[in-house]
Amino acid sequence: FCFQPRIAPGNCWAFQGAQGHVVTRLPEPVWPTAFTLWHISEAVSPSGEVSSAPKQFAVFGVDEASAETLLGLFTYDMDKMIAQTFHVQVGQELWSGCLGRR
Secondary structure, three states, rough: OOOOOOOOOOOOOOOOOOOOOOOOOOOOOOOOOOOEOOOOOOOOOOOOOOOOOOOOEEEEEOOOOOEEEEEEEEEEEOOOOOEEEEEEEEOHHHHHHHHHHO
């Protein structure tokens, strides 16, 4: 599971191969404004490298009918902090329909 309470080397949710995806169904509609992604640094990596770190990724909102709305395209930079926050890149008026109506 990709949401883990512990952040430690070897305690991760890895994708097999170069690409992957995850879908999380929430019990209520949400209005996300940002996403935070963590990855270990080279300093604490058992192998001394972090080639498994995500690089470019996309985040979509999905409605009950499975219609997708792109919330942003992001790049995780291994030269920056291990926790990086990425803000939604579209206005709420463009994506509110994909997450359910209030």
